[in-house]
Amino acid sequence: MVSLVELIARKRDGGELAPEEIHRVIHAFMAGEMADYQMSSLLMAVFQRGMSDAETVALTEAMLRSGKVIDLSHIPGIKVDKHSTGGVGDKVSLSLVPIVAACGVPVPMVSGRGLGHTGGTLDKLEAIPGFRVDLDVDRFAATVRDLGGCMIGQTAEIAPADKRIYALRDVTATVESVPLIVASILSKKLAEGIDALVLDVKVGKGAFMKDIDRARTLAHALVRVGTRAGKRVVALLTRMEEPLGRTVGNALETREAIDLLFGRAPADLVECTEALAVEMILLGGKAESRERALAMVRDSIRTGSAARKMEKLIEAHGGDPRVVQSTDLLPKAPLVETVKAKASGWVSAIDALEIGLCAVALGAGRTRADQAVDPAVGIVIGAAHGSRVEAGDTLAELHVRSGQQADAVRDRVAKAFRLESAAPAPKSLVLERIES
Ligand code: URA
Numbered sequence: 001m002v003s004l005v006e007l008i009a010r011k012r013d014g015g016e017l018a019p020e021e022i023h024r025v026i027h028a029f030m031a032g033e034m035a036d037y038q039m040s041s042l043l044m045a046v047f048q049r050g051m052s053d054a055e056t057v058a059l060t061e062a063m064l065r066s067g068k069v070i071d072l073s074h075i076p077g078i079k080v081d082k083h084s085t086g087g088v089g090d091k092v093s094l095s096l097v098p099i100v101a102a103c104g105v106p107v108p109m110v111s112g113r114g115l116g117h118t119g120g121t122l123d124k125l126e127a128i129p130g131f132r133v134d135l136d137v138d139r140f141a142a143t144v145r146d147l148g149g150c151m152i153g154q155t156a157e158i159a160p161a162d163k164r165i166y167a168l169r170d171v172t173a174t175v176e177s178v179p180l181i182v183a184s185i186l187s188k189k190l191a192e193g194i195d196a197l198v199l200d201v202k203v204g205k206g207a208f209m210k211d212i213d214r215a216r217t218l219a220h221a222l223v224r225v226g227t228r229a230g231k232r233v234v235a236l237l238t239r240m241e242e243p244l245g246r247t248v249g250n251a252l253e254t255r256e257a258i259d260l261l262f263g264r265a266p267a268d269l270v271e272c273t274e275a276l277a278v279e280m281i282l283l284g285g286k287a288e289s290r291e292r293a294l295a296m297v298r299d300s301i302r303t304g305s306a307a308r309k310m311e312k313l314i315e316a317h318g319g320d321p322r323v324v325q326s327t328d329l330l331p332k333a334p335l336v337e338t339v340k341a342k343a344s345g346w347v348s349a350i351d352a353l354e355i356g357l358c359a360v361a362l363g364a365g366r367t368r369a370d371q372a373v374d375p376a377v378g379i380v381i382g383a384a385h386g387s388r389v390e391a392g393d394t395l396a397e398l399h400v401r402s403g404q405q406a407d408a409v410r411d412r413v414a415k416a417f418r419l420e421s422a423a424p425a426p427k428s429l430v431l432e433r434i435e436s
Pocket of ligand 1 (some may be wrong): 180182184
């Protein structure tokens, strides 16, 4: 049998590993028979040399099989989830699950926490008093069966190899490798027991992928590998230059996501949510056309069925369902300070990365995985992209615990807004759609 060192050397020299060799590597690593330094050097070899689709499929499957694969086959219907590569103000999942579930498509969703400048769905859900994201796998499956949706955090049982490999990638400069990202994302998503997946690959300053070519490469690879792994996969490339919607910060974002269920949300957030919901409903086989799927989404809001579904989901997670009708029950920061425009002009850009980093500085996010977040603090965008402001108008609100906290980010938030003398051209949020 070829040794681990020989496999590492083959990858280093640009050769290809057979599927069974990749399975052996992951098995040896998880069994403690392959040292961290050997895995690290293999990761660097993959980073430099890449992987074929066959290798990436094998890596995805080996990582998936390192843990438990949830079986939802007893639940009728095509189970569809959505994954976003992460952005600033991206609270889409919170409204998407009740909307799509209300349209009859079961949505099993395993989400993550915020890290760095991007927020996480779990932190936003936990802003709801009592909400538990740690339901066990049996409760998760039962909730998907009974309510058509459930939103939990990654458990230690789901793709444990990803957790260990990601920790090595993080400290060996090997995170930004397309095959490693693809295997990492898909191993976790395929473990949820889904039949189909919609990917929201964010592009721009506030995203993991800053330019469209790299985002497109990642999206194509995710779609190809997911399809080869037997799932139906569609990816949308969406803009992440400005924060999505008007709020950044956990309870503020949860409130905005609930407002969307009542038809009160900014156009960009509505566009993103509708586009993803339409794809999920089509993959779920509940509509025969895009127009019909969109009508179903809008009906779920008009008739209140999505809001009622949200109440039931919150209840199933141990949370207080009254927040849906009274968002005032969500945590609130004691102080709201404003950031004013120093000059007049049209808002031509709002730097999502800088707004995300300022929200982290206020305590809304974390720079280390073990940090706690403050659910109440955050930033509300007062002057949206494309709007006209006069000197002295509010650009943003800072929801803070103290004046000192506000002072620490005030100038940075102001500078994140670019004002120009002409109105910017309106930009579509959805840039491209990719399917196999
Ligand atoms: N998100 C993941 O889950 N994994 C990666 O490797 C990158 C982004």
